[in-house]
Amino acid sequence: MGINLPGSGPAVVAHGKGDLRIEDVALKAPAPDESIVEIAYGGICGSDLHYWLHGAAGESVLKAPMVLGHEIVGTVLQQAADGSGPVAGTSVAVHPATPAPGGARYPADRPNLSPGCTYLGSAARYPHTDGAFSRYANLPSRMLRALPETLDLRTAALVEPASVAWHAVARAGDVAGKTALVIGSGPIGALAVAVLKRAGASRIVAVDMHDKPLEIARAVGADTVLKGDDAEAIAAVEADVVIESSGSHYGLASAIKGATRGGKVVMVGLLPSGPQPVFISLAITRELELLGSFRFNNEIDDVIAALADGSLFVDPVITHEYDLAHGLEAFDVARNSAQSGKVLLNFQD
Structure with missing residues (x-):
């Protein structure tokens, strides 16, 4: 039996460069495989900021208004009509990807690389894929992951970005007993520090240009923190594994210089499209492995399991929380990486 919902609800909508609005959007009837989820929290991601500030995230350019948001958690209000997915009342995190084949080959066991993949809150294709920074959202049941009772929704708001960090660390292989260097200590970098700590890295060095991100990195497990302009100290780390999460060619240069001979550099920070100045000769002579x-x-x-059992400690990464009525202020705070970590929108208030 269906539930009674209003015909529309508040959402965060990007209309174009510099044009971000909190406005009512129509609530559509869910498809048979979609659950209705009442959103509790949403984390503001760098891509959300790019759509607001630039009208585009990389090559994904806004061509029409789009609801933002892919870092979301909430409670199922109505199970999908086809009986799939968690039942009503279940707290859930969301895997925002929809893998799909396209015109290029990709490994079947790595659906994140599927060329036709879509993501909540992405303008990569047109019509755009709306996100879920909204009071209510219709979401495919396959995206939903039931949360253990021991994991509160506020902490679970970090599940999606922590999964990005977990994947990046996994790309480096076994890090136990190794020296790790993290370039860029924003939310993804700080979460990478937390994942590295859990995975048994013997020494973790975090780098950033600002004090606040370094404070967070230390709180979640970094043994040493360095300013990004201290090139000599970074080069002296000689890390077995480097996680580059700054998304700048300066950061990538530091990553290559800070890696030991035969080391691995995992590039999770998305650099701008086009040619980038990179120390490839150094990567060659040191036989570095550069991994996307x-x-x-x-x-x-x-x-989810690691957050629930407490083995992955991420609480300090969340620095600010705003109700939806103050959503525009939340975005303004989130853009200031010198003063904020992960900024959450609270859709419950």
Whole structure:
């Protein structure tokens, strides 16, 4: 039996460069395989900021208004009509990807690389894929992951970005007993520090240009923190594994210089499209392995379990929380990486 919902609800909608609005959007009837989820929290991601500030995230350009948001958790109000997915009343995190084939080959066991993949809150294709920064959202039941009772929704709001960090660390292989360097200590970098700590890295060095991100990185497990302009100290780390999460060619340069001979550099920070100045000669002579890392797959299940049992400590990454009525202020705070970590929108108030 269906539930009674209003015909519309508040949502965060990007209309174009510099044009972000909180407005009512129509609530559509769910498809047979869609559950109705009451959103509790949403984390503001860098891509959300790019759609607001630039009208685009990389090559994904806004061509029409789009609801933002893919880092979301909530409670199932109505189970999918086809009987799939969690039952009503279940607290859930969301895996925002919809893998799909396209015109290029990809490994079957790595659906994150499928060329036709869509993501909640993405303008990569047109019509755009709306996100779920809204009071209510119709979501495919296959996206939903039931949360253990021991995991509160506020902490679970970090499940999606923590899965990105978990995937990045996994790309490096076994890190136990190794020296790790994290370049860029924003939310993804800080979460990578937490994942590295849990995975048994013997020494973790975090780098950033600002004090606040370094404070967070230390709180979640970094043994040493360095300013990004201290090139000599970064080069002296000689890390076995480097996680580059700054998304700048300066950060990638630091990552290559900070890696030991034969080390691995995992590039999770998305650099701008086009040619980038990179120390390839140094990577060659040191026989470095440069590894890309893009989104995640089933790591989300491991992240949920690790958050629930307390072995993955991420609480300091959340620095601010705003109700939806103050959503525009939340975005303004989130853009200031010198003062904020992960900024949450609370859709319950």
